[in-house]
Amino acid sequence: MGILEVEGLKRSFGGVTAVDGLSMSVEEESITGLIGPNGSGKSTTFNLISGTLESDGGTVVFDGEEITDEKPYTIARRGLGRTFQQARVFDEMTVYENLLVVQTDDDKDARANELLGLIEMHDERNSFAQDLSGGQQVLLGIARTLMLDPDLLLLDEPFAGVNPGLVADIRQLLVTLVEEEGKTVLIIDHEMDELSKICDEIVVLVDGKKLLKGDPEAVREDEDVQRSYLGG
Numbered sequence: 001m002g003i004l005e006v007e008g009l010k011r012s013f014g015g016v017t018a019v020d021g022l023s024m025s026v027e028e029e030s031i032t033g034l035i036g037p038n039g040s041g042k043s044t045t046f047n048l049i050s051g052t053l054e055s056d057g058g059t060v061v062f063d064g065e066e067i068t069d070e071k072p073y074t075i076a077r078r079g080l081g082r083t084f085q086q087a088r089v090f091d092e093m094t095v096y097e098n099l100l101v102v103q104t105d106d107d108k109d110a111r112a113n114e115l116l117g118l119i120e121m122h123d124e125r126n127s128f129a130q131d132l133s134g135g136q137q138v139l140l141g142i143a144r145t146l147m148l149d150p151d152l153l154l155l156d157e158p159f160a161g162v163n164p165g166l167v168a169d170i171r172q173l174l175v176t177l178v179e180e181e182g183k184t185v186l187i188i189d190h191e192m193d194e195l196s197k198i199c200d201e202i203v204v205l206v207d208g209k210k211l212l213k214g215d216p217e218a219v220r221e222d223e224d225v226q227r228s229y230l231g232g
């Protein structure tokens, strides 16, 4: 059993079925990619898993317990953290304040300092978030999520609009989190190349359904993927 098991998940908006009976599982201590064209239901899937949206059907099991349609805060407390497609940092707070504002029971200062080291942003601790580059804001957003020390991290397009140097930094951070802290990462992107570099497995979503799941090489070589997604 995976750390995350999604079964028959559904959600419509009016006449649009965004997520259409999706089943997928994520192995513990893996980096799993969720890829698909624009509008294929990737972000909606994250919103359903993290409790930001209510489902129309299906189940989400995290760490062996059903969490379907629980409140976002409850799900985060259980150890399932997520970032949003648009980095949600507080522009007019400093980097350090952005970390401290997260509600935790632990020693916030110690954790915040540790995370500043992890994202290599000690020098920017007193900079306002709005003065950071897009990539640094992504890193800060990930660090904010890590304040709650989640076991599973859902990241929605962390590489979008980020310069190549910082893309490499974000990639390295994710590998470190899995290899050294035993975390699990589920990451959305719409490009195969970036995901292929770090993912153990990739789930391809088309029209709110899983087209297939496999290692990056198998996914690239799949004829259905080439036809329906890569346009080959």
Ligand code: ADP
Pocket (backbone or CB within 6 Å): 013, 016, 017, 018, 036, 037, 038, 039, 040, 041, 042, 043, 044, 045
């Ligand atoms: P992706 O992240 O793969 O680009 P989304 O999950 O954002 O796709 O969207 C899937 C479909 O659901 C799209 O057709 C989108 O327009 C629709 N959708 C998503 N969120 C909403 C919403 N809050 N209200 C209405 N339609 C939505």
Ligand code: MG
Pocket (backbone or CB within 6 Å): 042, 043, 044, 085
């Ligand atoms: Mg999206």
